[in-house]
Amino acid sequence: MTEITRLDAPLVVGAGVAGLTVALGLPQAYVLTTQDMGSTWWAQGGIAVAWSPDDSPRQHADDTLSVSGGLGVERVVDLLTHGGPAAVENLIAIGAQFDRDEDGGLMLAREGGHRTRRVLHADGDATGAEVMRALIAAVEAGDRVTVIQRRAIDLVMAGDRVIGVVTSEGKKREVLLAPAVVLATGGAGRIYSQTTNPAGVTGDGIAMAGRAGARLADLEFVQFHPTALHVGKDPMPLLTEALRGEGAILVDAHGRRFMPQYHPMAELAPRDIVARAIFWQYDRGLGGAYLDARSIVDFADRFPTVNAHAHSVELDPSEHLLPVSPAAHYYMGGIDADSNGRTSVPGLWAVGEASSTGVHGANRLASNSLLEGLVFGARTSADVATSLVAPDGEPFAPKEAFDLPLVAGPALEDLRQIMWDRVGLVRTGPGLWEARSHLLELDSVLRRTIAGRVALELSLMVILAALRRSESRGGHYRADYPEPDPMQEHRTLIDPTRAQMTAVS
């Protein structure tokens, strides 16, 4: 018999910036989270917001749209940028401390794709940790949010409605039923062998939503960060974009600067362009890629996180060139959701990196995702609060949720390598088909565990979406179709077939 518990308030799955913002906006909420830290903790550069008197939400929206490969949804982008200043004020009101200048004004950095300085930061390059500290303090200061540490494995349905989740604590399974379920489980960078994403960012929520038949969107659009420290670590330490904003340049092994030949904005070109340029440096044998940040004064004080990463491998950024490679970093794709977090399935909301609202289109503007969690998190709370339905009817869930062990074996590492080699920065039709057949060879092994099943299902859907898009746009680059095709200037929507469900007993 599976234990079933009925919660009297919405259940938010995920405790990053998006999940905690949703929970804090509700009169009562439960937050379910694994012990793994999500991406928010690691965010470095900061939060993009139109704060300076020389800036405006309109300009921020224009910059967001101009890097989005034509797929940014203007109405949703406007909500993000216009909601930005108030969202940041709320964060400051609950105690978040951002870096300030001598006059007490907030310091604003410039990052790639932004035409002006508009990125708030904390402790130099430890913004995410400060955001999490402030949100957790707010949760702990009240008694409205109850945190449950467990992994969600699958959604529970009654008819067409989501009414809860199957959770796991080791081998034990328990079903939690709730009047609303919000997925804020973050992105899916861990399906790639080279990623900046920490261990918990496995795409669970996206896979779960797909099994429940929720529409998924833009799964082919993965953002590869250009500059991860290339020293064999997993996750790869990020070298924040702000370094280039402060004057760091990219050079080859001979110290020659190479970005100006790829784009007029050179090192500050949109991420996908910089990432591909670095990829070519390796792939075409052009002498690799190094970040030269030696011109940045007071490096250790201004970028303590990067400084610590570099020193951990005996590199000193003020003296040495830092070897860099691109790495899977942010997922524009995810669960199709509107600007209130509503998905195509009643009872289910999605927010933050797990969702795909069209706010980033085919390519995210740097530092827009913490803001996304704040702005759309608050909007989702407001919508959830007025849409609660007590769970009713016989609960069903995918059978495998109850049978399989959690942790995957070495086949998962094979999958990650295949995804990096064939479904990474530069894709081709034959390469994608090859990736698909390699993954199908691993199918039966991967499906023996919860983690393997998630990675397999998600990777196959990414490949399908990448095959369908026979053009290059934003984060999706097809060497066999290197140009954008105006006929394909639309989002990719996938309606997955709902998994076979079994009655929860």
Ligand SMILES: Cc1cc2nc3c(=O)[nH]c(=O)nc-3n(C[C@H](O)[C@H](O)[C@H](O)COP(=O)(O)OP(=O)(O)OC[C@H]3O[C@@H](n4cnc5c(N)ncnc54)[C@H](O)[C@@H]3O)c2cc1C
């Ligand atoms: C190194 C790095 C630097 C970055 N720098 C910036 C930056 O400077 N500015 C910016 O805007 N963005 C940055 N980003 C991106 C940004 O951090 C993320 O997009 C954002 O934090 C995502 O927030 P989230 O709340 O959606 O997910 P996350 O913060 O990833 O949180 C997901 C939560 O879900 C939980 N979870 C996942 N699966 C399950 C499950 N099955 N059951 C229960 N719980 C689950 C996790 O434990 C976690 O609590 C960076 C990302 C990385 C990796």
